[in-house]
Amino acid sequence: MPGPFISDEQVAHARALAKDITEPIFQLIDQNTTVSVERTVLRWFGVDGVGAMGAPLVNLMVDRLHAAGVLGQGAAYWYGRALKLGARSPLEAVERLTAVPLDKLPPLSPQEDAALKDEVRAEARAAIEELKARVDRRNALREEFPMGATPHKYVIVATGNIFDDVDQARAAAQAGADVIAVIRSTAQSLLDYVPHGATTEGYGGTYATQENFRIMREALDDESKKLKRYVQLTNYSSGLCMAEIAFAAAWERLDMLLNDAMYGILFRDINLRRTFIDQYFSRRICAEAGIIINTGEDNYITTADAYDAAHTVIASQFINERFAHRAGLKDWQLGIGHSYEIDPHRPDTLLLELSQAMLVRRCFPDAPLKYMPPTKHKETDIFFSHAYDVMADLVAVWTRQGIQLLGMMTEAMHTPLLADRYVALKSASYVHRAARGIDQEFTVREDGLIANRARSVWERAVKLLEECRDDGMVAAIGRGRFGDVKRSETGGKGLDGVVERSKAYFNPFLEMLEAK
Amino acid sequence: MSGGPLIRPYGDRRDDGVIQISFTLPVALSEKAKEAAKLFCQKLGLTDVKVAAAERAADNYTFFIAYAKTSVALDWGSIDTPELTIKKLGFDDLNALIERDIARRVVVFGACTGTDTHTVGIDAILNMKGFAGDYGLERYPWFEAFNLGSQVPNAELIRRALEKSADAVLVSQVVTQRDVHKDNSRQFIEEAKKAGLDKKMTLLLGGPRVDHKLALELGFHAGFGPGTKPSDVANFIVHQVLQRMGKEQRGQHWEGEPK
Numbered sequence: 001m002p003g004p005f006i007s008d009e010q011v012a013h014a015r016a017l018a019k020d021i022t023e024p025i026f027q028l029i030d031q032n033t034t035v036s037v038e039r040t041v042l043r044w045f046g047v048d049g050v051g052a053m054g055a056p057l058v059n060l061m062v063d064r065l066h067a068a069g070v071l072g073q074g075a076a077y078w079y080g081r082a083l084k085l086g087a088r089s090p091l092e093a094v095e096r097l098t099a100v101p102l103d104k105l106p107p108l109s110p111q112e113d114a115a116l117k118d119e120v121r122a123e124a125r126a127a128i129e130e131l132k133a134r135v136d137r138r139n140a141l142r143e144e145f146p147m148g149a150t151p152h153k154y155v156i157v158a159t160g161n162i163f164d165d166v167d168q169a170r171a172a173a174q175a176g177a178d179v180i181a182v183i184r185s186t187a188q189s190l191l192d193y194v195p196h197g198a199t200t201e202g203y204g205g206t207y208a209t210q211e212n213f214r215i216m217r218e219a220l221d222d223e224s225k226k227l228k229r230y231v232q233l234t235n236y237s238s239g240l241c242m243a244e245i246a247f248a249a250a251w252e253r254l255d256m257l258l259n260d261a262m263y264g265i266l267f268r269d270i271n272l273r274r275t276f277i278d279q280y281f282s283r284r285i286c287a288e289a290g291i292i293i294n295t296g297e298d299n300y301i302t303t304a305d306a307y308d309a310a311h312t313v314i315a316s317q318f319i320n321e322r323f324a325h326r327a328g329l330k331d332w333q334l335g336i337g338h339s340y341e342i343d344p345h346r347p348d349t350l351l352l353e354l355s356q357a358m359l360v361r362r363c364f365p366d367a368p369l370k371y372m373p374p375t376k377h378k379e380t381d382i383f384f385s386h387a388y389d390v391m392a393d394l395v396a397v398w399t400r401q402g403i404q405l406l407g408m409m410t411e412a413m414h415t416p417l418l419a420d421r422y423v424a425l426k427s428a429s430y431v432h433r434a435a436r437g438i439d440q441e442f443t444v445r446e447d448g449l450i451a452n453r454a455r456s457v458w459e460r461a462v463k464l465l466e467e468c469r470d471d472g473m474v475a476a477i478g479r480g481r482f483g484d485v486k487r488s489e490t491g492g493k494g495l496d497g498v499v500e501r502s503k504a505y506f507n508p509f510l511e512m513l514e515a516k
Numbered sequence: 517m518s519g520g521p522l523i524r525p526y527g528d529r530r531d532d533g534v535i536q537i538s539f540t541l542p543v544a545l546s547e548k549a550k551e552a553a554k555l556f557c558q559k560l561g562l563t564d565v566k567v568a569a570a571e572r573a574a575d576n577y578t579f580f581i582a583y584a585k586t587s588v589a590l591d592w593g594s595i596d597t598p599e600l601t602i603k604k605l606g607f608d609d610l611n612a613l614i615e616r617d618i619a620r621r622v623v624v625f626g627a628c629t630g631t632d633t634h635t636v637g638i639d640a641i642l643n644m645k646g647f648a649g650d651y652g653l654e655r656y657p658w659f660e661a662f663n664l665g666s667q668v669p670n671a672e673l674i675r676r677a678l679e680k681s682a683d684a685v686l687v688s689q690v691v692t693q694r695d696v697h698k699d700n701s702r703q704f705i706e707e708a709k710k711a712g713l714d715k716k717m718t719l720l721l722g723g724p725r726v727d728h729k730l731a732l733e734l735g736f737h738a739g740f741g742p743g744t745k746p747s748d749v750a751n752f753i754v755h756q757v758l759q760r761m762g763k764e765q766r767g768q769h770w771e772g773e774p775k
Contacts, residue, residue: 171574187667204634269665303639345649376636377647380724380742412742413724419540422573484643485665 003358003444005454010462011363014315017465018322021473026326028273029280033505035192035497036274037281038062038075040243044127044509045079047090048210050196058244059193061094068102072502076509080120081105117506124508128288131250135289138253141221145230149436151371151396151404152178152232153428158415160185160202162212166219171418173223176425179232179256179403182216183415184208189239189268190493194248204415208235208245213252232256234294237282238264240274240494246282250289256335256403257286260296261323262316265477266485267299271492272474283327284513293329294403295320298339298372300483306341306376310356311460312482313338317360318465319473321367328516331366335403339372340392348449350391355453357399358444362454368402371395375411382409389424393431398438404428519593525586533585535562540579545572553580562586604751607651614658614754617763622753624653625677626686627664630700634690635666637723641686641746650745659750670704674711684718684753687736689726697725698734705735718756720749 039058051060065071065078082093085100108116155177157168162182169180185202188195198215199207206212217233224230234256237245242259249257261279264270286293297313297320304312317336324334338360342349360369373392378385389407396404406424408416416424444450468476480486527534537557543549550570557565562584573579605613614622626638640647642663644654653661662680664673677685687704689697701721708714714735721731722740731739737756740749758764 171577174574190667269667302636303643305644343649376640417540418577419538419573419579422571422577422579426571 003362003446003451003454005359005362005446005451006458010458014318014363014462014465015322017462017469018318021319021465021468022322022326025276025323025473026280029277031501032273032277033072033074033499033501033507034274034277034494035062035066035071035499036241036278037243037507038065038071038499039193039241040247040281040285041075041507041509042079042090043244043247044131045076045090045123046127047079047093049091051091051094054196056193056196057090057094061097064094064098065102066497066499070102071499073504074501074506076120076124077116077504077506078102080116083119084116117508120506121508121511124512128509128512131289134251134253138255139290141224142230145224145228147230147232148176148178149432150368151401151428151432153425153432154179154181154234154370154403154405155421155425156181156183156405156416158183158205160204160206161200162198162206162215163200165206165212166216168418168421169216170219170223172421172425173220173227173231175422176429177231177421178229179234180216180220181234181258181405182206182208182212184236189236189264189270192240192494192497194241194244208248210248210252213248213254217252217254234258237286237293238296239268240264240270240278240497242275242278242282243285246285246289246291250285250291254291256292256294257282258296259283259286259293260337261320262477262482263296263299265487265492266483267296267303269487269492271495271498272477272487272489273498274492274494277498279323280327281510283324283329284510286333287328287330288513288516290333292333292335292368292403293324294335294370295324295337297337298341301339301341302376304484306339306343307346307352309484310457311464313356314359314363314457314461315464315468316482317364318461319468321364328513331364332368334364334367335370336360336364336367337370337372340374340395340407341372341376343377344374344388345377350395351449352453353391353395354398354444355450356457357395357401358450359454359457361399369399370403370405371399371401372405373407373411375407378407378411380412385409385411386423386427390427390431393428394435396428397432397435400439519591521592522589523592524589527583531589533587533589534583535586536581536583537562538579538581540573540577542577544576545570545578549578550580553578553582557582557584561588604747605754607656607747610747610750610754611656611658618658618754618757618761621658621660622684622757623680623682624659624661624684624686624753625664625673625680625682626661626688627668627673628666628688628690629668629670629673629704630689635663635688637690638663638665638686638688641688641722641740641744641749646746650747652746653750656750670700670707673704674708674713677713677717678711682717683757684720685713686720686722686749689721689723697723698730701731701734701736709735718753720752722749 039062042058047058082096085096087093087096155172157165159165183205185207186204195207195209198211220231232255237257237259264275265272297316300312340353386409406428408420410420474489477487524531524533525535550567553567554565565584567582569581571579626642642661643652646652653659719736721736724742726739727741728739759766
């Protein structure tokens with residue numbers, strides 16, 4: 001591993017700060033639920049499908065409970081009541097619940113209440129077991145066809161049509177891709193529902209739906225068998241439906257998810273409380289399903305300057321790590337995000353990028369890490385851009401990144417052409433092959449530019465963490481400390497979907513996941 | 517206008533007409549595939565076609581890089597584009613010009629409107645940092661730049677611009693599929709015209725799939741495509757303001773303006 005640069009005590013101090021910073025947020029998380037969390041609960045019970053006008057049944061049911069002011073008891077409780085009212089299917093449960101004025105339903109006796117909860121718990125336990133069986137199937141395939149060497153080469157498909165995406169994903173896998181990301185349709189993060197079924201029209205990407213996940217995973221299973229090399233699939237658990245997407249992805253055996261504790265707040269202007277509550281349940285699901293999360297710190301340095309804001313990336317990574325650990329994720333599941341984004345017109349940028357990537361590696365030795373390519377300073381001169389991407393390939397293999405999103409030479413122009421992916425995969429394979437192990441051959445001098453830069457970034461990162469501890473996360477976000485974006489606790493989209501838990505709040509999935 | 521000289525692409529000597537081309541065909545790599553690539557180039561009117569690389573991009577896709585010659589020649593003298601008459605001003609000189617001739621800060625609003633979440637373009641032009649070593653408008657002391665970010669409704673951008681009596685509004689459209697950028701830009705112009713914005717301020721469109729001609733067709737005052745530097749936009753806006761103030765003749769041209 002490159003450098004100490006900083007002492008183990010310093011790293012431990014940063015972790016302790018992150019713990020102090022996130023603790024108050026967990027009070028918020030423990031006292032509230034959201035419409036999206038409750039919809040996830042219903043999905044896990046098998047409430048799938050859409051009602052009149054194409055609205056997902058889980059939305060119809062949860063909106064109904066929310067409007068009646070009873071969602072604070074948990075959708076699982078009302079699901080149980082619907083079963084007691086004689087519902088034999090999810091659709092009937094929705095009908096039952098929408099037919100009765102809920103506040104007029106007589107309260108259950110303590111015995112009845114306990115019996116109902118036992119019954120619902122048993123159903124939840126079976127549903128968790130079924131999820132585990134599906135995850136086991138995925139893991140068996142991974143064992144049968146081992147993945148390629150790291151850094152795992154990650155590429156994006158984005159046609160808008162899931163069937164075209166399948167063709168492009170297969171082609172990318174054949175060209176050497178280890179991870180396929182199906183980028184989502186523009187603005188899906190702002191939809192307060194998950195679209196249903198296979199989709200063939202999207203803008204800037206393809207809608208994330210459970211059916212699309214299934215179609216793509218099955219195609220990649222098939223391709224993995226042909227190539228005798230397991231090809232991973234990822235999507236985006238962000239926006240207003242973080243937890244629902246996490247569930248759909250887990251159920252359909254996805255391998256990774258973009259999932260960041262703060263990204264929605266900063267970059268999609270989703271309400272802060274909503275995001276913190278949703279991210280927790282989504283991460284509990286990822287932990288259970290063995291999904292590797294990818295955090296989004298790379299985004300900070302596309303809005304703020306990558307040189308000046310390098311410390312915000314480090315500070316946020318510790319916060320994201322803490323949120324993840326609290327949700328039960330293990331180090332091997334933490335694709336902590338960062339990127340190669342310093343303005344290439346500056347001198348020494350290869351050294352500066354190495355410094356930053358080495359510092360991240362130093363802080364998170366057991367996490368796979370997710371390395372992002374240059375985007376902000378990409379040029380339409382594709383030959384320059386290709387050379388620029390290749391430098392990121394070198395830094396990725398040098399610092400043992402687990403996952404590397406490959407840069408596309410046409411980044412500044414359009415979604416990648418099939419050949420752009422091929423060219424990127426060929427050159428990344430070459431650089432990885434050529435330089436694997438380079439970190440063990442060269443040690444980094446502790447008095448040089450790389451180490452000194454790492455220490456100065458570190459110092460500022462710790463100061464920012466201290467500020468967040470002293471003033472609180474909410475205040476720090478309010479001041480624009482992350483990504484130069486300022487957000488308030490009650491601003492943004494989705495606050496009306498946050499509901500205080502009542503004393504009788506019931507969520508058997510959360511109970512069981514937290515008990516592990 | 518005409519009168520030459522005639523120009524052709526330059527490979528390694530004058531008028532050799534050598535060009536490079538790359539493309540993918542949806543067939544497996546084979547001798548037949550290579551022949552198909554060559555034929556394709558010939559059908560484009562190219563001669564001396566050398567398929568330099570035929571790469572298996574996937575089972576049923578082959579990526580080609582070819583070099584070939586073209587006999588197409590252009591009459592340089594007949595190409596009609598506006599003449600450059602004014603030299604583009606640098607950071608300090610432009611600020612000085614605003615201070616002297618406009619004597620107040622130039623107000624600019626920018627946003628990615630509609631569903632577009634990609635702020636990379638608008639950030640490159642407006643943020644402090646700028647792009648490729650060229651400072652963004654926020655850095656200019658004589659500009660007051662407001663970057664509203666992404667997914668801004670057109671109406672919101674228009675309202676904010678009117679409130680502050682903006683001099684210019686920048687609409688950025690980055691991610692685009694099936695020409696959604698055009699639909700959204702058209703909607704913006706319709707709403708802007710209703711609000712009388714087009715008479716009061718300069719309306720600019722930017723993005724990787726945008727060019728000046730398209731922007732004019734859509735009803736903007738100018739369009740900025742890939743490679744645009746913040747200083748290009750800054751100069752354009754300042755000249756527009758000066759023209760609206762009557763301090764500069766209309767129809768003047770300068771280096772870096774949209775074409």
